[in-house]
Amino acid sequence: MARTAIVAITKHGIDIARKIKARMPEVEIYVPAKHSDGGTDINWFSDQSTQLVGSLFKTHDALVCIFSLGAVIRMVAPHLVDKKSDPAVVVIDDRANHVISALSGHLGGANALARLLASILGAAPVITTAADVNETIAVDLVGREYGWTIENFENVTRTSALMVNEERIAVYQDAGEKGWWHEPLPKNVEMVGSLEKVLSPEFKAGLVITDRVVPADVAAKSVVYRPKTLVVGIGLHFDTDSNTIESGVTDVFAQNGLALFSIRNVASVNRGARVKGLDEFAQKHGLAVEIFEKAELAKVEVPNPSAAVQKFEGTASVSEAASLLSSNGELVVQKVKFPPNLTVAVCRVKS
Structure with a gap:
């Protein structure tokens, strides 16, 4: 669960913070000790506010500050790293008229948090990220609710700019959940049926959603998303080490053009105790x-x-059977043997 801290420095701010906590009991409230009313629902602090905010910025997933935006900017500025790691920062004015998404609007979740807090307080959410105000696809959030990962994050900024400027964007998808965007797609976005089509000059960039290896020229033009669609079944002995498993799985994926980033989980047999290498x-x-x-x-x-596996394990299959059971899908790579003590199979999860 995300850790959220609220910092208030005025009596009005305390009231606003408590109103939020009444609806979101998991949040932590921090207020200067000079305002203490003895309430145990608040952490009364004696440090400088700047010092406290800096500390909370590093330890929490979201930070809500009920004081001026300018002051918040000065407090968090020395601690900024990048949008992939910085927490969400939301700023609320002392009368709760506006709830501002100030930092990490997309990846950090500040936009969603600002909307939630605004609904609690009856305030106006202030969202400035272009994808949101233009109601188009937020390139850095595609499939996030499904656990998808981006393989080449360096292409996100350029593709996002093209998206909000309504340049032509191709979308290719052959794996993963289909509900990542409501219909219809934005007018500048087109679903295409092949990776080759993404390279067409009519498209300035692509969004590629697949669990397969993507050609270098397509990847260079696109943001590549990896849905969690593959389950790796592993047959092994107690002494099979992690390096052997790493080598075997990597080899199987390379030989079959599959993406390691799309592994959802691994599956194996109960050997009566945990296998250290696995x-x-x-x-x-x-x-x-x-x-x-x-x-x-x-x-x-x-x-x-395998008759031999049946004799020694009490089941005729481990890697294939485990991957099929775990995925409820279909085998895309049948059992591959790596003598003397490893087998690997891969299934694709049923969509």
Whole structure:
């Protein structure tokens, strides 16, 4: 859950902060100790406000300041890094007339937070990001609610500028959720049926949504989104190390033109205890591990059952069966063996 801090420095500000907390009890309120009324719902601080705001900026996901925008800018300026890591900053005036999205409007969620707080306070939200005011596609947010990631973030700024200036943009999608944008698309945006079409001179840029490797010339012109559509099934021994798994999975994905960024999770068999190598591989890549009992795997029909695996594991398949069970989808890479102790299979999640 996102950590949100509210800083108020006046008595009016305290009232506004408490009104917000009544609807959002998880928020933390900070007020100078000189205004203390003994309330336990507030953190009464004795430090300088500048020092406190700097500290909260580094430790919280969102910061709401109930004082002037200029003062907030001066306080947070020394701590700014980039829009991928800076927290959302929202500013509210002392009479709660306006709620301003001041920093990290898209990626940080300040725009959404400003609208929420404005609805609570009966105030006017102030949103200045071009994609929002023009009601067009926010390039840096496509698929975010589904967990999609951007592979080449360096193309976002240029493509966003083209989008808000209503230049022609191509969208190609062959994987992932379809509901990322309401219909119809903006008038300057067209869905195309091939990656080659993205390269057409009629389009100034592209949005490419796929779990497959994208040709370099298409990627250079586009923002490439990676939906979480692939599940990797892994058969292994207790002593299979993370480097072996890394090498095997990387090889399978390279040989089959698949994107590692699109892995949703890995799946394997319950060996009675955690397998260190599998856990280390998953932790390195921020992936969940789904474990199935042998009896569950034994019920799954697979294209490559193994008598040897059946004899030693009690199921004729681990990698294929685990990936099929976890994804509820279809195999896109059948079992690949890496002797002596690793097998890898890949399924695409049913959309």
